[in-house]
Amino acid sequence: MKISYFPGCTLNTKGKGFDRSVREAMAALGVELVELPDWNCCGASFPLLVDNVLDLVGPARVLINTAARDNKLTTACTTCYNVLKRTNRVLREDENIRERLNYFVEADYQGQVEVSDILQLIRDEVGFEKVKEAVKKPLNGLRVASYYGCMVLRPPREVAYDDPENPHALDDLMAALGAEPVRWGAKAECCGNYLVARKPEVAMEMSYRVLSSASRAGAEVIVANCPLCQFNLDRWQRDLTLTHGGFEPIPVLYFTQLLAIALGLDPGGYELEKHYVDPRPLLESKGLI
Amino acid sequence: MSTVVSLEKYIHNDLVRRVEELSGQDLLACYQCGECSAGCPAAFAMDLLPSQVIRLLQLGQVEEVLNSATIWFCAACQTCYARCPKGVDLSRIMEALRELAMERDGDTLKHTEIPKEELEAFPQQAIIAGFRKYTL
C-alpha cells in the first residue's frame, strides 16, 4: 500500500535516524510512505486555549495539503500525530473554527483525512502476524520496556487507538519481533515534554522515574515512539548516574530501529552512534548488529 | 503563601472569569477529589498541587496562583484530564494561567537563556513547543 507521510521537523533534522528506520522498515513491510510535498511544522504542541484558531493554521494546512492528494496521512512522530489528529477533530466537529480556518487558508476542508500514527498503521494495516512472518533476525531474549508516553494516549477520546491506561500495541509488536516485553508501571508516564526547554532538571527527574521503573522491571532497553521522549529519556542518563545513586544507564531506541533490525535491514543509517547511551554494545551482545 | 484567604475577592472576580473563558473549563465542576494531584508526574516540582490550583481559583485567589511555580511545571501530559471524574481539563486551565501570567510579567523563556550546547542538542519540537508554552 501507499500512504502520505508527514515526517515533521524533528525527523527531518535531529531525528533522521528515526525517519530512516521508519521508511525502510515500512518499505520492507510493503508500505510505501510518500512524503507530503511542501509540508510545514505542526506546531509541536496542541494549543489549549479556547481561542486557538491561529495556532491551528499550521497543522490545518498540513491536513488540507494532504486532502488534495490522499485521504490518509501517517506520521511517526507521536507529537505530530497528537497535534494533527486533534486539529483534524476540531475541523470535523467545530463548524465555527472550520469555517474560519478554511477562510484563512482559502480551502474547503471538512476533516476527511484519516490521521494515523505509524504504530497504529503497522497494527491495523499490516498486522503484527504479518510482521512476525517477516522477521529475519528475531530479537530473542531482548527484554524491552515499551514506552508510550502521552501523545498516542491522551486525551483518550481524541487520540487513543490503544487502551489509554494499559496500552499494549507496542508490547505486542515487540513480542511479534521475538523480544520479551517487560511489565512495568511507567509506560504511560510523561517524560517531561517541553519542560526541558525551561527547566531541564524537572524533565530530568521525570525521565528518571520512567527510566528507573524500566530498570526495576528488568528491561535491557527502552523503546520510544516520540523524538522528544527519546531525547529526554536518553539525554540525562550520565548526569543521573551522578545524582541518583545506583542508577544504571539503559539505552533508549526508537521502536522502528528495533523493527528494522529484526526485519533484517542494515541499521547503518539509523544514527545509533548518536544516541547518548550507546545502544550498540547491547545490540552486538545479542547478535543483532 | 499566606494562610489567610480573603473571600471578598470571591464573588466578582474578573480574573477568575477570564481563566474560565480562556480555558473553556467550569472551575466549579471540580469537587476536589484530588485524582489530578495523585497522578501528576510533575507534582514533585510544584509548590501547589494541581487540585490546589483549582481550589484557589474557586476561592478567587488568582494572584496567588499566578505567582505559583506550578503553572510552569505542567507538561500538558493530560494525565489529569484523562482521569478527571468530572472531565475538567486542567491542562487547559494551566495554559490559561500561563497566558495571564505572561500578560502580566512577560515571556518566561528567552532563547539567550538556553545554553548553546543544549540549544544544539534539543530536538526541534522541544524548542518550538517550549516557546509556544513560555512566550506570548
Next chain:
Amino acid sequence: MPVKRALIIGAGIAGMQAALDIANAGYEVVLVERLPSIGGRMHQLSETFPTLDCAQCILTPRMVEVGHHENIRLYTYSEVESVEGEVGDFRVRIRRHPAYVNWDICTGCGICQEKCPKRVLSTDFERGMGKRKAIYTLSPQAVPNKPVIDAENCIYFQRGKCRVCERFCPTGAIDFEQKESFFEERVGAIIVATGYDLLPLEELGEYGAGQIPDVIDGLAFERLLSASGPTAGKIRRPSDGKEPKTVVFVQCAGSRDPEHHMPYCSKICCMYTAKHAMLYKHRVHDGQAIVFYIDIRSAGKGYEEFVQRAITEDRVLYIRGKVARIYQEDGKVIVRGVDTLSGKQVEVAADMVVLAVAMVPRITTRALAEKLGIEVDEHGFLVEADGNLNPVETNRPGIFLAGAGAGPKDIPETVSQASGAAGKVLSLFSQWE
C-alpha cells in the same frame, strides 16, 4: 375477583423480607430467584455494619423460614419469562433452568459435591476467591439445599464421560436428561427486588483493569473475611496465599465519576470500607489498613460512630484523596494517591488493594423491567413512581419495588423498603374484599 397472591422477583434480603411479611399475614407468595439458592448478596457478607453482626447468623434463620414457609412457593434457579394482565390478575410464566438433579428425591446429602472430580473457580458466589465443584450449591447453608450441575464445566456434559455424581448419589436423583421447565402462576401484585451488581474491575483501567490478582472488589473481600468463606475467614491474598500486611482500600472506584463511569454516590461503600478496614485489623493485628476517600458519608444511626471507631480504636489510616493509579511491581501493588489535606502525593507499596467499586443494577434488570412494563433510569435502576412520596410504587399499578435494584441501599434501608412494599401489597389485598 382479584387474586390475593403476590409474586416477588428476587430472593435476596429485600425479596425475603417482603415474602415473609406477606406470607405471615396469611397470603400466598410466589418467590422467584435466579440463582440456585435464596439469600442474595447478604448471603455473601461476613459481618454487617454498624453492629458487626455475623451476616450468616442473622440471615440463615430467615432463609430457612422462607424455605419452609407454608405460604411461600419458592422457584429457585428460575426466571420470570413473561407477565400478562394487570393489577389484581397478573399471569406469570416462570422458566426454571435445568438443575440436572431431581430435587424432589435429592436429600441434599452432599456426596455428589464431595465426589465430583471437577473443581471450578467460583466467580459468582466466591467472587473468584475460592473454588467449587461442577455440581454445587452456592454455600453449605443454601436454601434449598439442593445442588445444580454447571453444564459448562461438567466433564460429562463436555466430554461425554464421568457420571461420578450419578454413581454415588444414594437416591438416584441425578438426571442428565432434565430440561428447562415452565410454570404458570396467577398473582394480584408484584414486588421487584432484583438487587445489585458491582461495576466490573475490567472497567477501571487506572486501577489495573482486573489484571492484578491482588486488587479485588469489596464483595471478594467479604468472602475472605467470611468465616464460612474459602479461607475460613483468614485474610489471604489471591496471588500467593500470603497474609497481606498492608492493605489499601480505595473508595469511589467508579462512583461519582460521570466522565467515565457512574455519576452517583454508591452510598454503602464508606460504611463497608470502614467495616472492611476494621475487620482486617481484627484479623491481622500487625497489619496496616489505609483508606483513600474523597468524602466520608456516614449518615445513619450509629454510622459516624462506627467510622470514628475504625480510626481511633482500630488505627485505620484515612487519607483524603482519590487514587490515580494502581500497578504491580516486585510482588507489591503500588498505589499512587494524594493526601489533599496536607497537600502531598502519597505512594503506598501495598500487599493487597480492595476497591469499593460502584454499585450497578443487575444487568438483567432492564429486560425484566420491559417484561413488566415498568421503567428503568439511564443507569438501569428501577424507577419509583415518585422519589419523595411513592418510593415503593412504580408507575404501573400493582407493581412495587424493594431493595438495591431501585438504587444503592444498605441492608436496613433495603429491609425497610421491602417491608414498605409488602405493606402496600397487603393494603391492596385488604381492599379486595
